[in-house]
Amino acid sequence: MSNLNKSDIFSSLKNAYQFIVDDFEYKVIDEESSTPLLFYIRYENKNIARIISVSIDLREADFGITIWKSSDGWTRDEDMLEFKDYLKKKKSGELLSLSGEVFDLNVIEEINKKNAHLLREYGNELIVGEDY
Amino acid sequence: MVNGERLLNVGSELLFGSDRPEDVVAEPLNLPIGPGGAVKVVKYAKNAKKVVVIGEKMAERVIPYAKKINATWFKPTGKNPANWMRNQVQWIRRQIKDPNTTIIDIGSKGAKPVSPYYQKELDMLRKWLGY
Numbered sequence: 001m002s003n004l005n006k007s008d009i010f011s012s013l014k015n016a017y018q019f020i021v022d023d024f025e026y027k028v029i030d031e032e033s034s035t036p037l038l039f040y041i042r043y044e045n046k047n048i049a050r051i052i053s054v055s056i057d058l059r060e061a062d063f064g065i066t067i068w069k070s071s072d073g074w075t076r077d078e079d080m081l082e083f084k085d086y087l088k089k090k091k092s093g094e095l096l097s098l099s100g101e102v103f104d105l106n107v108i109e110e111i112n113k114k115n116a117h118l119l120r121e122y123g124n125e126l127i128v129g130e131d132y
Numbered sequence: 133m134v135n136g137e138r139l140l141n142v143g144s145e146l147l148f149g150s151d152r153p154e155d156v157v158a159e160p161l162n163l164p165i166g167p168g169g170a171v172k173v174v175k176y177a178k179n180a181k182k183v184v185v186i187g188e189k190m191a192e193r194v195i196p197y198a199k200k201i202n203a204t205w206f207k208p209t210g211k212n213p214a215n216w217m218r219n220q221v222q223w224i225r226r227q228i229k230d231p232n233t234t235i236i237d238i239g240s241k242g243a244k245p246v247s248p249y250y251q252k253e254l255d256m257l258r259k260w261l262g263y
Binding site for chain 1: 167168169189190191192193195196199200207208209211213216241247249
């Protein structure tokens with residue numbers, strides 16, 4: 001993974017999920033891109049008391065999408081919903097992840113795009129604040 | 133103190149070595165509640181120059197909590213996967229041995245840890261601090 005640039009990976013994540021800001025009036029409240037292996041962006045829509053986090057953890061080969069009900073900006077495990085579990089329950093597909101140690105920007109971009117598509121397609125109710 | 137904060141007691145049995153008792157005292161710390169409830173002070177340094185947070189799910193739980201309390205966390209930088217676990221072990225070992233570092237554990241997401249990296253940290257804390 002020596003050719004992977006952390007700013008490229010973070011841009012890929014940010015671009016894929018920009019629709020959360022553009023179409024659903026969320027704001028970025030936190031982001032992390034200080035290391036080459038771990039990235040996340042946290043979005044909040046205060047009007048509907050919801051926080052969404054999208055992340056890449058290359059060490060754990062995990063591309064995460066997590067949603068919380070939160071009226072105070074803080075997130076608790078009891079309010080935490082992992083989108084992959086939601087998809088499984090709804091039988092609506094599966095989030096993609098890395099297989100093994102294949103570290104390629106094109107692969108990462110593709111995963112981000114497909115996972116973002118799944119969130120937009122099947123997670124609309126969660127994004128707009130409906131109960132889960 | 134914001135809503136939900138608690139006073140936490142440091143376990144007096146979690147002393148960092150017997151040679152530097154002045155660095156570790158059983159005093160209460162004011163810490164906000166963590167994502168999974170009360171957090172654990174694994175090692176308390178009286179004059180801490182650094183507070184580190186460990187736990188499971190770095191992006192969703194550990195880093196946001198660390199930022200909230202102005203602490204730090206393990207920042208993996210090695211690009212060779214063969215070194216990732218070794219780097220993790222070396223990092224937690226340094227935190228354990230540093231008399232000026234306080235270690236906070238926010239725990240696992242579920243009942244049991246799933247992450248091999250967090251599990252390894254717990255193993256090291258058990259070995260060195262009896263945690």
